[in-house]
Amino acid sequence: MEHVPSYYAATVNPHDAWPQLNDDIQCDVCIIGGGFTGLSSALFLTEAGYDVVVLEAAKIGFGASGRNGGQVVNSYSRDIDVIEKRYGKESAQLLGGMMFEGAAVIRDRIDRYAISCDYRHGAIFAALNRRQLAHLKQQHKRWQQYGNHQLELLDELGIRRKIASERYVGGLLDYSGGHLHPLNLALGEAEAIRRHGGRIYEESEVTAVRYGVPHLIRTLKGSVTAKYVIFAGNAYLAPHLEPRLARKSLPCGSQIIATEPLSADKALSLLPDNHCVEDCNYLLDYYRLTADRRLLYGGGVTYGARTPGDIDGLIRPKLLKTFPQLDGIKFDYAWSGNFLLTLSRMPQVGRLENGVFYMQGDSGHGVTWTHLAGKLVCEALKGEPKRFDAFARLPHAPFPGGRRLRIPLTALGAAWYALRDRLGV
Template sequence: MHVNSYYAATANPHEAWPQLKESIQCDVCIIGGGFTGLSSALFLTEAGYDVVVLEAAQVGFGASGRNGGQVVNSYSRDVDVIEQRYGSESAKLLGSMMFEGAAIIRDRIDRYAIDCDYRPGGVFAALTPRQMQHLDAQSERWRRYGNHQLELLDREEIRREVGSDRYVGGLLDRSGGHIHPLNLALGEAEAIRRHGGRIFERSAVTSVQYGSPHRISTEHGQVQARFVIFAGNAYLAPHLEPRLAKKSLPCGSQIVATEPLSAEMAQSLLPNNFCVEDCNYLLDYFRLTADNRLLYGGGVIYGAREPSDIDALIRPKLLKTFPQLAGVKFDYAWSGNFLLTLSRMPQFGRLENGVYYMQGDSGHGVTSTHLSGRLIAEAMRGDAERFDAFAKLPHLPFPGGRTLRVPLTAIGAAWYALRDRLGV
């Protein structure tokens, strides 16, 4: 069952997928029914591959069906950091793909008539002059890579877009936007069905035996496949492939959805219905839903522990941004896990002959997972240049191993949170 989220409560009616209870064969077996797996499956079925998706719970059960629903361009590290760390050639190639994930989402919505409340436009909100300088530089970089739908906002202009006094300015990206992510996932799953792909829910993978063919076992069935894609991200059982687990860290994020607001109140908070994220290291993000609720999220819990009181974590953040919502009721509050990498860049690669993985979008999964689906399809069809642009990046293990990676990461995050508070 999905968590008790706003998304689950407002999911589009859909036909359930069966549980795997037999032995079957296919070209490609994908482990994970979130955006990474669904995007890959859709591109591959469109290309004529026989694809099977194995999902331990339900389609969109993990981060793909629980996130803030923001369609944010680029990666968790922007192209200037990529160039500094990995060189100009990597920056040029990865930069050329920064806006592709969002374009894929819009194309999927249009091509398959997916009803997921898509609304264009997203704002990066600066809380300090230093953050505003960063946004100014970012806008110049993004324009050089082809995004001309950007507008810098001064203090007065951002006040017209966000009904809060917190921000000194911002950057409006009209090629970003927001969606109902679970309904997008369900719509993509239906498109996969239309192309002949098979999806099995409640079919957790228990073991993978590499060979020719590879054998992927569940409790009640087995799949034999020429290719395997690990696409479980934060919800992939660590024992299935320890080589992936040591390179990443599951993290939890919390979101609330308020009671429906009056049309006047909703209009006063976000007059043009843009989504917003601030520029802090531990950032807050918010937007309106189709029924005029404010959906507000923020913070990170390293190691993906479930917090005991989401209200206590999020309400102070929300009221700091919108004090006019004092006393507002939260109808929904939930947690979800995303997968963090040490570099904050997605990790793509190969484990064995015909075995691929894509993981660790580090908070930018809505767009980068849709890009990754296209890249894996390109690689399987013999054009691996763009997939390998990611695969060649160093995939570093977290320091301290399994025992220390959570506290060491939390210590680092605390340092950056202090910088946020000090405005440095």
């Protein structure tokens, strides 16, 4: 199964393929899923000396990791003020101390392994109304309290200097965030795993897992016997493989386009400092420039991981509302990808059996969170579970309505928040 025909697949770095598993093998740790969660875990573990096998049903980076907006955005899908209100000060302190770590892991990987993925620094949260700007001002204070001093508040004039759009009343610029080519990052990390002796198998869908001592993981043409198992499939993990993980999460789709290449003058006129942007709406828009000066623009959510028939019709009105000066622009690429949503919008982390771990439900903040997650599960396997358990203790309720009603009820709730965004309340 090849990558979807996205801008990323069309501009991927040359790389060697990985084989299919056609044998019965053994290892210390078997990781199910070859996206950022699995790759980050595998790289930390191979660096620590573990014998690691990664099983990917399609291609490395096939899912959200190779299709997302490429934005390196700090924190979680719920910020630290919500975490403190819901889970208490102790949880807020532990999670707050980690919320900028995923981006640091990414920068370290890029530098240490010389991964060519077009990394650029700077991420802007753009406020569409005064209520959102007030929230960003509070976020600025909270993030500084947790050690992020690479922040700049932008008033209306300041954000106009950063974004050639009249939509915004201000924003928050995080210089420790940024943007990159996510598929090339994934492939670079996979190559680093190979260099450390890790084994990666593509086109090796897991068909069954038998828990025991050790655990047995079966694929279509082979098997892996392992002391530890890590579920890292997120929205692309087959529900029947581990129903306990499917009950408290909901796959959702997001749509992205990439325009035709812009002239250097046009590109710099839109985003003079080449920062990436996301607005502060519940159903947010996000965009950035690519290395070859295309505008990559995404937004909207389809609940239940449906792929819309007309991505152009969904994204073009959003893009032109932000940049009316691009009227008539051609879209060279349009694609959809799935991410995994949780009811709390916080990641789900924990253990299913003795030696069986899972991390899922990034809820739209997967690029940074997944890189932190790999570090945390490595710590847990090494006997240092405190930070992993800070996430594992968070309660997670199932979506209301069961299997039949959870999608329409979730969409109804999202429509309510979207209405509030439009009204600015």
